[in-house]
Amino acid sequence: MTSDWDAGRYDSDQSFVAAYGTPLVDLLDPAPGERVLDLGCGTGDLTATLAERVGAGGRAVGVDRSASMVARARARHDDPRFVRGDLRSLPVTGADGALSNAALHWVPASDQDRTLAAVARALRPGGRFVAELGGTGNVAGVVRAANLARREHGHDPVDPWYFPSVGEYTPRLERAGFEVHRASLFDRPTELDGADGLSSWLAQFGDPLFGDLPDRETVAAATADRLRDERFDGEAWTLDYRRLRLVAVRE
Numbered sequence: 001m002t003s004d005w006d007a008g009r010y011d012s013d014q015s016f017v018a019a020y021g022t023p024l025v026d027l028l029d030p031a032p033g034e035r036v037l038d039l040g041c042g043t044g045d046l047t048a049t050l051a052e053r054v055g056a057g058g059r060a061v062g063v064d065r066s067a068s069m070v071a072r073a074r075a076r077h078d079d080p081r082f083v084r085g086d087l088r089s090l091p092v093t094g095a096d097g098a099l100s101n102a103a104l105h106w107v108p109a110s111d112q113d114r115t116l117a118a119v120a121r122a123l124r125p126g127g128r129f130v131a132e133l134g135g136t137g138n139v140a141g142v143v144r145a146a147n148l149a150r151r152e153h154g155h156d157p158v159d160p161w162y163f164p165s166v167g168e169y170t171p172r173l174e175r176a177g178f179e180v181h182r183a184s185l186f187d188r189p190t191e192l193d194g195a196d197g198l199s200s201w202l203a204q205f206g207d208p209l210f211g212d213l214p215d216r217e218t219v220a221a222a223t224a225d226r227l228r229d230e231r232f233d234g235e236a237w238t239l240d241y242r243r244l245r246l247v248a249v250r251e
Contacts, residue, residue, distance in 0.1 A: 016190060018045040019217045020100030021023060021132065022026050028130040033057040034096040037122060038080075039087055039131075040064055040103020044073030047080040050099065054101060088115045090122040097128040105134040116176035123250045129178060135185040135244030136165040142239060146209045149222035153215060160208030169244060178248035190241040198224050198237040243248055 018046065025046060030036045032055040038047040041062030051060035060080045064070050073082045085091045088111055098119055107115050128139060138161070147157035162202070164172075166183045173180050194202055202209070202220045209223070210216040231237050 002122075016193075017102050020040060020188070020190070021046050021099075022049070024099050024101055024130050024132055024161045024245075025053065027245075028097050028099050028111055030054050030058070030060075035059045035094065036061075036094060036144050037090075037098040038062040039090070039098055039100040039119065041073060041082065041190075042069050042080060042105070044080060046079045046099065046101060047073065048077045051077075052079040061095075063090060064125075069221065074140045085207055088118055090118045092122050094124050094160070095122050095127055096124060097130070098123060100129075100131040100133070102133065105138070105161050105163055106130060107162065107165075112162065112164075112172055113175060116178070120177040120250050126251055129173075129248045129250065130246070132243050132245045132249075134161060134163040135242045136163050136168075138163045138242040139190070139239055140242075141230065142223070143209070145226035146206075146219070146223045148226060149219045150209075150213075151212075152222060153219050155213060155219070158209060163242070164244060166244065169246065172223055173246065173248050177251050179251050180246065181249035184245050186243055186245070187213070188241045188243050190239050192237040192239065194236060198227065198231070198239075201237075201239070 026035065030050055030053040035058060036050050036054055036056045038050055038060065041047045041064045047060050047062035054060055062073055062080055062082045063085045064073070064082070065084065067084055070082050070084045083091060086143060089108060104115065123129065143160065149158055166185050169181050170180045189241050192198060201225065210220055213219055231239060
């Protein structure tokens with residue numbers, strides 16, 4: 001799991017992550033007075049939205065493993081509470097609902113069951129869980145280009161993220177004690193900000209692709225060159241995102 005991030009870059013260049021997560025708040029539908037969690041909260045925009053929905057009588061808590069993300073979230077938002085914590089061992093219990101946006105695919109496949117069990121323990125019986133993560137085929141073009149560039153420079157290919165299918169992930173939720181109410185996989189082409197959008201994306205999210213390489217910058221540049229004709233229109237890059245969206249209730 002990536003343990004730290006450039007929180008400033010995340011807000012300036014990857015603000016689309018939180019923006020695309022906004023519909024998850026409506027799916028969770030937090031009520032005034034409820035206690036809700038934002039798991040993998042980043043710099044806290046969705047946590048702040050949750051706090052507005054639950055009001056003064058409720059509590060919204062954002063949890064993130066990254067110290068820089070939690071520090072920036074605390075600096076940017078006064079009302080919600082932000083906690084540095086690992087999704088595999090959550091430091092809270094009895095919540096009415098939990099939301100996770102673009103975080104679970106950073107958890108290794110071997111830790112997914114442990115993570116979902118921790119989410120279930122964090123919720124009361126009947127508590128709702130809404131999540132969106134990369135689904136099967138997500139950024140497949142980026143991974144393919146990166147592995148071709150790695151081979152070209154004498155490095156072995158990698159399989160960097162956990163992007164499950166509906167049929168793979170819903171049984172995990174059920175084993176963790178959830179009843180799955182909705183699960184869908186859909187294409188969501190995602191435009192990055194400006195001509196430097198891909199280089200910023202690779203710098204922020206590319207550790208699983210390049211983090212072990214002494215020639216990281218060279219291989220990342222070769223990856224961008226391979227993607228240019230397909231993914232750059234002369235003004236902005238658009239990546240082949242596919243998302244898995246889930247709605248479940250703790251039994």
